[in-house]
Amino acid sequence: MGELDIAQVARHTGLPAATLRYYERRGLIAAIGRHGLRRVFDASVLERLALIALGRTAGFSLEEIAAMVGPHGAPRIDRRMLADKADALDRTIHRLEKLRDGLRHAAACRAPSHLECPTFRRIMRASARKRTAKRR
Amino acid sequence: MGELDIAQVARHTGLPAATLRYYERRGLIAAIGRHGLRRVFDASVLERLALIALGRTAGFSLEEIAAMVGPHGAPRIDRRMLADKADALDRTIHRLEKLRDGLRHAAACRAPSHLECPTFRRIMRASARKRTAKRR
């Protein structure tokens, strides 16, 4: 595979170079070397960054993602933790599906206020039980 | 329905009272009145808060949620916007399903590093295309 400088990585991912440096400091990515002062990245960093972006939209913090994806090359990952994350994600997905259905209904429904529409409320009630306690 | 003071709402939702006041300032919830200085909430605020929590786990900002749920009682919601949100959410859900599958595979897979496991990479590659551009 090829080697990329930070500007190329930035172009491919849409992330500003400053963010890439920040991710490096946080241990999420690593350059394979330097050309003078300048970082040299292996092209595989692009996959890594895609995975990081994915983790972000799943609501994981950079720290959690670092734990999953490993400091450099994902050495020693706790498989139990991964399975737990997958389960948590699964629960989140189910709730989001409900929310999506609720939003779609709300977009179509003629009730004056969604919170007064029985259908909407039923849909929401089904998904609202027990928050994930993810927020601290 | 009944009326609740802020402490009861806090107990039912698990949210600290300060957060409830903050949400009120942001226009996400409203008290139906006061008892002296103290806020009095209608019990329906609980549903509203469940919906807000749901929106948060879906990655919406408080401002977006306020726009969807309305200042008080969800008056005049843009149905087109709701449908768009539902579509965006749907795309997010599909990507999260891939991530979940990837995590499950990684938890079971014996490859030394997930990023080197062909199965994991194939799963990820399938979901990594085109980020939602949700972040700013």
Place this chain on the structure above:
DNA sequence: TTGCCACGTGAAGTCGGCTTCAGGTCAAGC
């Protein structure tokens, strides 16, 4: 060989979403 400018660094600033604090108020139990 030189000069430009993309890249580098550490530190400070920003923003959203709370959380904490200092100091005041008042409903309720004694």
Place this chain on the structure above:
DNA sequence: GCTTGACCTGAAGCCGACTTCACGTGGCAA
């Protein structure tokens, strides 16, 4: 009637995730 403790308020503080800044460095085209 008086104390007490839950509530109130506005302002400040904190945390995560970046973003911006001020200034230094060196690869490379001319």
